[in-house]
Amino acid sequence: MRIASFGIFILLVFGCGLTALAQDDPIDMVESEIVLPAPASKVIALNHKYDIGEILDVSWESSTSDPELVFGYIIYRSEGDNKFDSVGAVLSKINSFSDEELIPGKSYNYQIGTIGASGVALSEPSEPAIPDWELFNLEMWNIALIGFIICGAVIAYIFSAKAGRKLFIRKIGGLEALEEAVGRATEMGRPILFIPGIQDMDDVQTLAAITILGKVARVVADYDSKIMMPVSRSLVMTSARETIKEAYLSAGRPDAYSDDMAYYVTDEQFGYVAAVNGLMVREKPATCLYLGAFFAESLILSETGNSIGAIQIAGTARPGQLPFFVAACDYTLIGEELFAASAYLSGDPKQLGSLKGQDLGKVVAMVAIVLGTLAATLASAWDIEIMQKFLDNVMLGIFSNH
Amino acid sequence: MEQFGIWLAALLTIGIISFLYKDNILYKACEAIFVGVSAGYWFVTYFWDNLYRKFYLGIQGAELSDQIFLWMAVALGVMMLTRLFDKIGWLSRWPLAFIIGATAGLYMMTYFVSNAFVQIGATITPPPSMETIGDKISFVLIAIGTFCGLIYFFFSKEHKGAFGGAAKVGIWFLMVTFGASFGYTVMSRMSLMLGRFDFLFGEWLGLIK
Numbered sequence: 087m088r089i090a091s092f093g094i095f096i097l098l099v100f101g102c103g104l105t106a107l108a109q110d111d112p113i114d115m116v117e118s119e120i121v122l123p124a125p126a127s128k129v130i131a132l133n134h135k136y137d138i139g140e141i142l143d144v145s146w147e148s149s150t151s152d153p154e155l156v157f158g159y160i161i162y163r164s165e166g167d168n169k170f171d172s173v174g175a176v177l178s179k180i181n182s183f184s185d186e187e188l189i190p191g192k193s194y195n196y197q198i199g200t201i202g203a204s205g206v207a208l209s210e211p212s213e214p215a216i217p218d219w220e221l222f223n224l225e226m227w228n229i230a231l232i233g234f235i236i237c238g239a240v241i242a243y244i245f246s247a248k249a250g251r252k253l254f255i256r257k258i259g260g261l262e263a264l265e266e267a268v269g270r271a272t273e274m275g276r277p278i279l280f281i282p283g284i285q286d287m288d289d290v291q292t293l294a295a296i297t298i299l300g301k302v303a304r305v306v307a308d309y310d311s312k313i314m315m316p317v318s319r320s321l322v323m324t325s326a327r328e329t330i331k332e333a334y335l336s337a338g339r340p341d342a343y344s345d346d347m348a349y350y351v352t353d354e355q356f357g358y359v360a361a362v363n364g365l366m367v368r369e370k371p372a373t374c375l376y377l378g379a380f381f382a383e384s385l386i387l388s389e390t391g392n393s394i395g396a397i398q399i400a401g402t403a404r405p406g407q408l409p410f411f412v413a414a415c416d417y418t419l420i421g422e423e424l425f426a427a428s429a430y431l432s433g434d435p436k437q438l439g440s441l442k443g444q445d446l447g448k449v450v451a452m453v454a455i456v457l458g459t460l461a462a463t464l465a466s467a468w469d470i471e472i473m474q475k476f477l478d479n480v481m482l483g484i485f486s487n488h
Numbered sequence: 489m490e491q492f493g494i495w496l497a498a499l500l501t502i503g504i505i506s507f508l509y510k511d512n513i514l515y516k517a518c519e520a521i522f523v524g525v526s527a528g529y530w531f532v533t534y535f536w537d538n539l540y541r542k543f544y545l546g547i548q549g550a551e552l553s554d555q556i557f558l559w560m561a562v563a564l565g566v567m568m569l570t571r572l573f574d575k576i577g578w579l580s581r582w583p584l585a586f587i588i589g590a591t592a593g594l595y596m597m598t599y600f601v602s603n604a605f606v607q608i609g610a611t612i613t614p615p616p617s618m619e620t621i622g623d624k625i626s627f628v629l630i631a632i633g634t635f636c637g638l639i640y641f642f643f644s645k646e647h648k649g650a651f652g653g654a655a656k657v658g659i660w661f662l663m664v665t666f667g668a669s670f671g672y673t674v675m676s677r678m679s680l681m682l683g684r685f686d687f688l689f690g691e692w693l694g695l696i697k
Contacts, residue, residue: 229601255643287584288591321584324571354526360504360519367511382677406673409666420662422641445644451608452638458612459631466618477612485609 123151123202126159126181131196131215139190139219145182146209149200153178160199160206161185166214170197188217228484232450240443247435253442255430260399260417264375267397268305271372277312278302279371281362281387283378283402284355287321291403294428295378296325298401301431302375303333307342315348316365318358323350359383363390376400376415377424380407388414401427454485498692501684607634633661 126146134141149156156178162170163185173185178201188194193214199206247253271278280302282295299315306313313330317323326348334343351361363386366374374391376384377400384400384407391398392414400411401419411418419427422444429437458481465474503518547558564583571580611634615623636658639651647655690696 229597229605232605233600254645256646258643286587288587290592293588321568321587324568324580325584352523352527353530354522357522357526361523363507364511364516364519405665406669409670409673412663412666413670422643426643441643445642447604448638448642451604452635454608455611455631455635455638458608459628462612462614462627466614481612482609485605485612 122205122207123156123200124149125200125207125209126198127209129196129198129209129212131185131194131212133215133218134184136220136223136225137217139217140186140188142185142188142194142196142215142217143182144185144196144198144212146198148178148181149202149207151200151202155202157201157203159183160201162197162199162208164195164197164211166193166195168195168211170195170211172199175201190217190219192216228486232447232484235450236443236447239446240440242439243442244436244439247438253438255426255438255441258419258423258427258430260401260419260423261427261430263397263399263417264302265305267373267375267399268302268309268311270397272309272311274372276372277314277369278306278373279362279366279369279375279391279396280313280315281374281376281378282315282317282322282326283376283380284318284358284383285379286319287325289379291377291379291424292319292322294425295401296322296329297428297432297434297437298375298377299326300329300333303330304337307334307337307339310339310342313347314365314369314371316351316358316362317348318351318353318355320350323348355381355383359386362387366390366394366396370394371396374398376402376411377419378402379404380411385410385414391415454481457481458485494692498688501688505684632657637661 126149129144129146131142131144134143144161146159158175158177159180160172160175161183163173164170174183176183185194185196193216195214196212198209200209243253268278280299282299283289283292285292287293287296303313305311315326315330317326327345330347331340331343334340351358366387367390371391371394374387374396376387376391376398380387380402381404384402388398388400388411398415399417399419400415401424402408402411403421403424405421408418408420412420425437426441429441458477461473461477461481464470465477500518500521503514504522506512507515543558543562547555550558564586567579567583569580570576570578611630615627617623618627636654638658640647640655640658640662642655645651686696
């Protein structure tokens with residue numbers, strides 16, 4: 087009998103698969119003549135915390151039968167009408183299940199089917215549970231805390247800058263060379279090439295590049311030089327045109343502005359690179375500025391610029407491309423320096439305040455690193471328990487992604 | 489037809505590579521083909537992906553709330569075109585503001601957590617094993633490198649004195665990292681180049697079996 091039952095089970099599990107088995111009617115599985123495993127007990131369904139109200143967490147106490155004879159559990163769900171349908175299956179060592187994609191506010195009951203060699207034994211149904219959503223994820227209190235500190239500092243600095251207080255920003259090497267580079271192009275009678283990366287206006291690096299473009303275009307207009315700006319995104323083209331036009335207007339030379347200064351080439355990365363490379367060797371710009379989000383084209387562009395003897399200033403926040411710019415360009419704005427440059431040049435209170443607020447965030451990070459490293463060193467070198475507790479509960483409690 | 493494709497790909501590859509020698513007519517031709525074909529390709533892709541699939545097909549049978557969102561997207565797209573008219577050109581700033589604002593809002597938490605919190609947590613988390621002297625040195629190096637790197641990116645104070653010294657240490661750490669990253673990326677570019685040569689000498693000329 088036992089062998090026969092086992093044979094039936096093998097056919098069920100390996101012939102149809104556990105999932106297929108899970109979709110069968112549980113009532114049909116129970117054979118009254120044969121001994122079923124002890125059913126799972128204490129089935130509890132609870133609302134899953136901090137989601138959008140689509141998940142219930144179901145847990146149960148495992149079957150008391152010999153673990154060797156329990157092959158898994160099938161989870162059945164009812165929508166309050168006492169009609170249970172299978173929604174999933176787990177292996178015998180697992181006693182919890184998250185039922186997803188539910189309707190928020192609706193009531194659900196669960197029943198667990200214990201799969202044994204002789205069939206499926208059903209548990210008592212759980213109490214009804216309702217999936218609900220929460221407005222705040224209280225587990226992320228640490229992020230809210232630091233976020234409030236930094237955002238508060240940013241807002242305070244912005245108000246301070248707007249009120250006329252001068253916010254100090256240290257000099258940034260590449261920026262000091264900007265005017266010199268434009269002057270050089272003017273003296274040589276050659277154009278300036280400005281590449282704002284290959285990302286669209288939704289990338290903050292492109293925004294920083296456009297802000298810097300405003301300053302560059304103003305110097306170009308003042309010096310009566312020429313700027314060329316091939317772009318790979320149509321939105322960037324329109325923004326760049328507007329920025330250059332404004333710079334020429336503020337320089338009192340609107341007549342010298344032309345829409346041809348910024349023009350669209352193609353969205354295709356290497357098609358764009360091919361066009362810019364061709365432009366570089368034909369027009370031979372004296373100054374090349376690469377500011378924005380760059381990818382594999384960074385080295386190709388900067389090497390071509392190098393080969394034509396242009397003075398090159400680059401800036402990007404993409405760590406993977408910085409080595410190429412550092413190697414091939416005269417000046418490189420590394421990472422956040424690009425955004426700092428944008429704030430520094432624009433003098434915009436919002437950007438300056440934001441930069442100062444981020445500096446406060448760096449102070450928080452530096453203090454945390456010093457305290458955390460000290461605590462970890464003391465805890466491991468001298469086995470000081472209080473330091474280990476401080477590290478685990480305070481430092482890692484705050485700086486962890488729950 | 490397949491042979492024609494292989495020959496075309498090979499000639500275009502050689503045309504682009506010929507730029508390494510100097511700018512020439514073959515490169516110019518390849519450049520024009522590349523730019524023209526890709527610009528056309530992206531136009532067609534955007535048209536079918538957005539206007540046809542997402543809007544035209546998406547709006548059919550969609551619920552009212554979804555339809556409103558789709559029409560809002562169309563309205564923003566049309567507003568972009570107002571740039572063509574001087575008098576109402578200012579309207580084109582609205583979709584730009586929407587894109588920038590929505591992106592900033594969407595990514596703020598992700599960036600804050602992944603670029604700040606997780607990094608700080610990882611820096612102060614001791615490695616699983618502190619048994620060897622190497623483990624201890626790397627733990628200390630990570631802490632010093634991160635600390636000094638942060639000092640380099642601190643803009644509210646001049647890099648002078650001890651502060652400037654720490655910033656210099658920070659830039660050294662950055663340069664060492666850049667060097668390692670440079671070498672790694674160059675190797676991956678080499679494999680791309682080998683792939684092209686494999687195509688030229690294998691698939692095209694048949695010299696590599």
